[in-house]
Amino acid sequence: MIPAAFDYVAPTTVDDAVRALAEAGEDAKVIAGGQSLLPVLRMRLAAPSMLVDLGKVAELRGVREDGDTLVVGAMTTHYDVQRDPLVREHARLLALATNVVADPQVRHRGTFGGSLAHADPAGDLLAPALALDAELVVAGMDGRRTIPAAEFFADFFTTSMRSGEILCEVRVPKKTGWSAHYEKFNRVAQAWSIVAVAAAVLVDDGTITEARVGLTNMAATPVRATAVESALVGQPATAEAITAAAQHAAEGTSPAADGNADAEFRQHLARVLTSRAVSAAVGA
Template sequence: MIPAPFDYAAPATVEEALALLAEHGDEAKVLAGGQSLLPVLRMRLNAPGMVVDISRIEGLRGITDEGDSIRIGAGATYQDVLDSDLVTEHLGLLRSAVKEIADPQIRHRGTVCGALVHADPAGDVGAPVLALEGRMVVRGPDGEREVPASEFFVDLFETAVGEGELLTAVVLPKHTGWGSHYEKFVRVSHQWAIIGVAATVRAEGGTIAEARVGLTNMGATPMRASEVEQALVGLPATEEAVAQVCARAGEGTDPPSDLNGQADYRRHLAGVLTRRAVLTAAGA
């Protein structure tokens, strides 16, 4: 299907992009890599009057070291993340998840921030960013603000980014030396996650000292298995020790029921995949 007609602008600065958003209001849609927006336009699920392409804003493309954290700009593609030595060294969980996204063509076009603001609960970057306790940098008419990941995802396809605002970066605390793994369950290659588990673990002498666990497609938004995280602390990194704790990962979740599986099946699967992800992250 061919998209409905729309006007197009490619601003050179964030200020120009914000001015266009202010001028066109809810008639404007932001395009970064286009891997979320373009299918929506082609299926005519949305018909904006103006598409604001931010991919040419040079200042949004970088991945930079900010001391205790790494800043990933809104123009940075998935492939930029995979190629970044900073991400490899300090954000292993994000890298592990991005490797599972689609195919090289999409990874060279799609962006982390674009996926975050699109907020598809089956998307692969929301859960790791939530588990890593990221902060979203949002620019608007009133200036810049940071929104913690725990407050960013509001509902299905809805985030804390308001009308006239732009997500310009995500800032992720370094998890240097932590083991990590993203366990994604799909029926066919390159599919959206039926469910996914993002786990990162800091182990000391074979014992879990800290753990972070995020869940993909287990509700209307990415979720964090906080009770599982707390229960894992102090346990030896063995299957016998963590299996019972990880089996509870699906408790309190509200996964969908569809052709890929019923909700109770997904809850059971969450426990199985959490155990696998945690043990792999812990090096067991």
């Protein structure tokens, strides 16, 4: 199908993009890589009056350090995130999760910020951002504000961004020296996650001293498996200890039932995949 007619603008600064959104009103849409929006437009599930294209806003691209924080521009492509040496060193979990996002074509066009702003609970980057205590910086007519990942994802395909705001960058506390793994379960290659687990673990002399575990597609938003994290800390980095801690993975979750899996199966998967993810991270 052909999308409905719309106006188009490609600003070169964040301020100009915010201004264009404000002038266009609530019917405007932001387009980043377009991997989620364009199919919706072609099926006419959305008919915006204006598209504000962020592709020419250079300040929204790239990865940099800011003290103890890694800053990823919202328009940085998946391809660049998964290959960036700073990401691999200080936020390895992001690189590993990005490796399994869709296919190479999508990773070359899709953007890190676009995936987070789309807020699909089956998306592979939401749980890693949550597990790493990321903060998301958004800009609007009233200036910029910072939203913790735990408050950013509000519901299915819904964030706490206000109308007219643009996601500018994602700030991730460095996890230098941490082990990480992203374990994804899907029926066919390159598909959305039925369930996935993002794990980042710090091991000192054979003992787990810190742990972060995020769950994909186990609720309307990504979920932190805090019971697993608590159970892991202070335990030896062994398969037995990890398996025992992983039994808490489904606590507090509310997975959907659909054609891929029912809620009970998803809770089973959460426990199994959590054990696999943490074990792979620490080499157990």
